[in-house]
Amino acid sequence: MQDEYRFNAFGRLLAVVRANGRWAVFDLGTEGKRRPADLHVPAALAADELAQYLGDLLHEDATPRYSEVVPVALPRRA
Template identity: 60%
Template sequence: MPDEYLFDVFGRIIAVATNNDGWVAFQLGQEGKRRRAEFEIPSFVAADELAQYLDDLFHEDATPSRPCVTQL
């Protein structure tokens, strides 16, 4: 299992990493900086469910050109 997963969340790049308590999410800026995301991912979400969880959480941000969350 990788230590970090990258997702395109309707145009925003989100990194999701494992930690002792489960998951921690970071928003990646265009300049390469990362900051802690302002949402939590419950520890019971499995790695193969992360994209669907993010899609469900941010579905209001979907557009015709970006209809779903994709793993990078």
């Protein structure tokens, strides 16, 4: 089973995917492609803690325009 969560982390679009008991983080491109982000999320972290963890990890990327980590809705599947 795979779960996916998306975030705008200080202007950086990220997908965090849980598969086989581990988290993987991907940078999302505007054309729909994803590439591995060089970020580690502990396997024991719960899904409801992801935004806070990403905020703690990436807080130095904050700007006046992008000052927080916010969830982004997954695209609707047809």
